[in-house]
Amino acid sequence: MNSHFLPKVIKWTCFRTHSVYTSSQSWNLSRVRSSHSDSPQGAPSSDSEVKICNGVQNPVHEGLRVTIPTALTLTRVAAIPVLVTGWYWSSSWSTGLCTTVFIAAALTDWLDGYLARKLNQFSAFGAFLDPVADKLMVATVLILLSTQPIACGPLTGNHWLVPCATLAIIGREITMSALREWAAALGPKARGAVAVSSWGKWKTACQMISLTLLLSIREGGTGLLAVVGGVAGPILLCMACFLTLWSLYLYIRQLWPYMT
Numbered sequence: 410m411n412s413h414f415l416p417k418v419i420k421w422t423c424f425r426t427h428s429v430y431t432s433s434q435s436w437n438l439s440r441v442r443s444s445h446s447d448s449p450q451g452a453p454s455s456d457s458e459v460k461i462c463n464g465v466q467n468p469v470h471e472g473l474r475v476t477i478p479t480a481l482t483l484t485r486v487a488a489i490p491v492l493v494t495g496w497y498w499s500s501s502w503s504t505g506l507c508t509t510v511f512i513a514a515a516l517t518d519w520l521d522g523y524l525a526r527k528l529n530q531f532s533a534f535g536a537f538l539d540p541v542a543d544k545l546m547v548a549t550v551l552i553l554l555s556t557q558p559i560a561c562g563p564l565t566g567n568h569w570l571v572p573c574a575t576l577a578i579i580g581r582e583i584t585m586s587a588l589r590e591w592a593a594a595l596g597p598k599a600r601g602a603v604a605v606s607s608w609g610k611w612k613t614a615c616q617m618i619s620l621t622l623l624l625s626i627r628e629g630g631t632g633l634l635a636v637v638g639g640v641a642g643p644i645l646l647c648m649a650c651f652l653t654l655w656s657l658y659l660y661i662r663q664l665w666p667y668m669t
Contacts, residue, residue, distance in 0.1 A: 476531075477530060478520075478521035478528075479521070479530075479534060479535035481517045482538050485514045485518065485521075486538070486541075488513065491506075492514075508621060508624045511546070518543055521535075522539070543613070547578065547616055552575060554571045554620070554623055554624070558571075559627055564642075564643055570643060570646070574646050577650045577654060578616070578650065585603070585657065588661070592667075602660070602663040611652055612649055615652060616646075616649045619644075619646040619648075622638035622645070623638065
């Protein structure tokens, strides 16, 4: 009797296992279809993308992919230790190295966004990392410039200018990060109120150009570059500070109805 009973138990167990697996795969497939039916046609899902595996569609988290734009963003983060090393490197190449690394980082900031749109390669991880890489690079350069007074142009004798700009810019970025995190919990309208605006783009442009000029003249000099950088660098840095604080005021004004 046991010789007939054991095969029946094995057959029944295999049948139940196959049934549970099939039903779970059907349930996962229906979840993927329903989630994609809620999103606009052709728009990539922010939570998952559909992959074909053994004839079954399974959601795979999109943020785990390292796309070409994300790889460029990662190189921008990796360039920060190189820039810091070049800053403290006692060599005639030190200033040129720091300036070149910062210019390359600024170019990759534009290039990764262009490639993401051109190649249609978007990921949640890339969207998170891109602004973080920008802020880390800018904050690093501002802190380094604050540690070494620049005796060139209007900065001669006005060593307070760069440290004050550093406090204003870094303080604004910390405040904006807190505002965006708070707005994300309030809903789509509040998130839209703190979306990137044209003021923020102009602010970023002024920051990149001014910091490039200030890096190039950090050791002073009397040539044409020192004259142009010594005048244009501080002016653009002041413009960046103004746009930094002005854009913060505009964001707070848009979010004010949610605060009262």
